[in-house]
Amino acid sequence: MKARLRRVFITLVTLGLSATAFTADASLLKPPPGAKVAIVMFEDLQCPDCSRAYTMVMEEASAHKIPVVLHDFPLPMHNWAFEGAVWARYFDKTSANLGNEFRKFIYANQIQITRDNLPQWVQKFADENKAEVPNTKDPDGKLAQLVLADYSLGQRIGVEHTPTIWVVGNSGVSQPLVEEVKDRDKLAQMIEEMLSKAQPVAAAKVTSTPKAVARKKKIVKTPKKAG
Numbered sequence: 001m002k003a004r005l006r007r008v009f010i011t012l013v014t015l016g017l018s019a020t021a022f023t024a025d026a027s028l029l030k031p032p033p034g035a036k037v038a039i040v041m042f043e044d045l046q047c048p049d050c051s052r053a054y055t056m057v058m059e060e061a062s063a064h065k066i067p068v069v070l071h072d073f074p075l076p077m078h079n080w081a082f083e084g085a086v087w088a089r090y091f092d093k094t095s096a097n098l099g100n101e102f103r104k105f106i107y108a109n110q111i112q113i114t115r116d117n118l119p120q121w122v123q124k125f126a127d128e129n130k131a132e133v134p135n136t137k138d139p140d141g142k143l144a145q146l147v148l149a150d151y152s153l154g155q156r157i158g159v160e161h162t163p164t165i166w167v168v169g170n171s172g173v174s175q176p177l178v179e180e181v182k183d184r185d186k187l188a189q190m191i192e193e194m195l196s197k198a199q200p201v202a203a204a205k206v207t208s209t210p211k212a213v214a215r216k217k218k219i220v221k222t223p224k225k226a227g
Contacts, residue, residue: 025156026168029166037168037198038167039060040068040166041163042163044078045110046074048111049179050107050163053163057181060187070100075162079115088102088106161179170199171194171197174193177190
């Protein structure tokens with residue numbers, strides 16, 4: 001299963017080489033239900049620029065009381081990024097906060113992590129957070145499929161580098177911030193501008209239609225308060 005999913009990932013990467021032939025359409029990105037504005041970040045846990053951007057994104061989201069939606073975009077040049085993303089998805093199953101704490105932990109220790117010692121760092125995080133580490137984290141490959149789905153979405157909208165960050169609102173989408181995201185004031189300004197243009201969130205309609213009730217909701221990563 002793992003080998004097959006890796007082959008799928010390689011195929012997606014190969015297809016992505018021609019991504020410039022498509023027109024990027026970030027209008028596909030929307031705030032999660034109930035939110036007027038959100039930050040959307042395509043990340044790679046092995047990417048140094050993502051490591052620097054992650055804390056800033058979470059702190060600005062917390063300061064403006066908006067959610068963060070994270071998408072996996074492990075770059076092919078990084079030899080443990082895909083496995084790291086699958087582990088993050090594993091901890092997400094316990095809670096979004098635990099998954100985000102894992103991402104924060106990995107970024108904080110990124111320069112010490114290798115493909116060979118990644119399992120030891122996963123175990124260290126689990127021990128510190130009283131979480132269990134199974135012998136097989138993804139026996140049916142469903143977590144890897146989630147990572148692949150995120151990567152495919154990134155290709156569809158023209159993502160080529162990490163981090164790629166948008167501020168999205170129910171009235172539109174900002175220009176992306178790409179790779180070295182150092183200007184906190186610029187990100188804050190983009191959030192404030194999007195909030196000023198956002199429309200009120202409509203009250204949810206009550207329906208008795210079984211299909212509407214059973215519709216699958218996307219998991220949203222909610223930032224912890226800074227400090």
